Amino acid sequence: MKTEGKPHLIKKLADVKCQRVDGSVVPGLEEAAQVEHLLAEPNSEHSVDGVLCFGKENLEKHLKMEDFFSCALDYSWKINCGEVYGQGGDDLKLEILDGLLDDVDEVDNIQAADDLSVTCEGFQLDIEFPEKFSESDCAPHEGSNSHNLDSQSHAPGFSGSCSSAGGISESSVATLQESNSQNGVLRKMVSRDLHHTFKSKFGCQAPVMDTVRPTIEHVQSFDESDDDEKPLVSFILSTKSVKCSVTKGGTLLRQKRLRKPTSRYIEEFSRNSTSSSKKCLKVGSQGDLPQVASELKRQRGHLKKIVPKLELESDSEPFASKSEDEQKRTKRSRTVCDRRKHQRMWTLAEVIKLVDGIAQYGVGRWTDIKRLLFASSAHRTPVDLRDKWRNLLRSSSARKRNRRELQGETKPKHAVRHLPMPVVCRIHELATIHPYPMARCPKKPSDHNYVPLSKQPRTAKVAPVYSQGRDLRRKKCS
DNA sequence: ATTAGGG
DNA sequence: CCCTAAT
The missing domain is CATH 1.10.246.220 (Serum Albumin; Chain A, Domain 1)
Structure with a gap:
């Protein structure tokens, strides 16, 4: 976070328990700094006017953000906010805008994410039809989600949460509360509305902050462990872990995601490097081949352990299972290919x-x-x-x-x-x-x-x- | 870790 | 040749 040059912010943040200041959260925010739209300008020791202007400038964005949130909150939050902005007292307005100022980076953060609209669609779909995850939902979801993954480094709290309604509301709530944690009124309002909407939507109490936090952390851990390839896979995995949420640790997830491809890749690699010419294999290069083999074996063992867990977690997750099928398909075809390459005639x-x-x-x-x-x-x-x-x-x-x-x-x-x-x-x-x-x-x-x-x-x-x-x-x- | 068995 | 379950 751009803490330098904004001592007052630091103070504020410190007052608000600095929930976001610790380094663990930073990744997304640091990238947001590169977006550099906002917090650079308002640096002019913003008078209230400055704040106002600034807030107004970003009002649209803010509203967009509202849209975003409203997707998860059934628009009540949006309406409420609009009312507040339109008719609210100056104090309130100022406070809100002030809060906005602090939030702007985050808002922009979200905006910077390539496809907010897509993301929102995803959310909306999920929210509106949480109970019927049909196959037809899957395709668009996956598409949007991969986008989301591309942008997930910008908006950590959002990626991977599209899958389940619970996941969405959780992370959305989290993000909301995070971003509004500097503003007392807004915060209260938000949380109240959140609770209200959540209640009316899901018929149960909205999650509290404490339950939310692990989710965030988890998503972040997912972020750092993300690798460029297999965005879908990573997304799915993250989704699963988000779904089963708090109890699952990020390490397990990482293992899962890392191990599986690795063995494949190693295998592939060993194939390519060795079986390009059979003679080469028979005569030379036997020095490190056993190591590769044993490594393979070991990893296979790990794989065996891990896969069942994965299947356990995937219960009744429609498009997760679908993409797992995809995984299987590709895997199968690849292995078939490999097997051929592997074959060595018995002399x-x-x-x-x-x-x-x-x-x-x-x-x-x-x-x-x-x-x-x-x-x-x-x-x-x-x-x-x-x-x-x-x-x-x-x-x-x-x-x-x-x-x-x-x-x-x-x-x-x-x-x-x-x-x-x-x-x-x-x-x-x-x-x-x-x-x-x-x-x-x-x-x-x-x-x-x-x-x-x-x-x-x-x-x-x-x-x-x-x-x-x-x-x-x-x-x-x- | 090794083996049996199925694919 | 690969994968998995069983030991």
């Missing part, structure tokens, strides 16, 4: 190694196999090994079946591609020997005396008997 050597490892350590000890046999290949995670083994089993069984059923056929199409017979035999052997629940003894266990698999450290539960190779997809039966 025969790898398969053999895997089979060896399984024969050596047993099925299920994928981490061991990975650590001991695939230590050099960073891109094969234990899960990959397991997947590969699964596929091998499936394909081998399929091949056997094929062979048996259609003996005359030339080649079992894609059943097992290019796998040398010995390997397939080994796979089959292992498949019969090792207790991998799904694929074990796919055919007739009765006529086959399979080894009691005593050696296996990780003896799986007795597998249910499956009739066909397709049993891979079976649900587990009792």
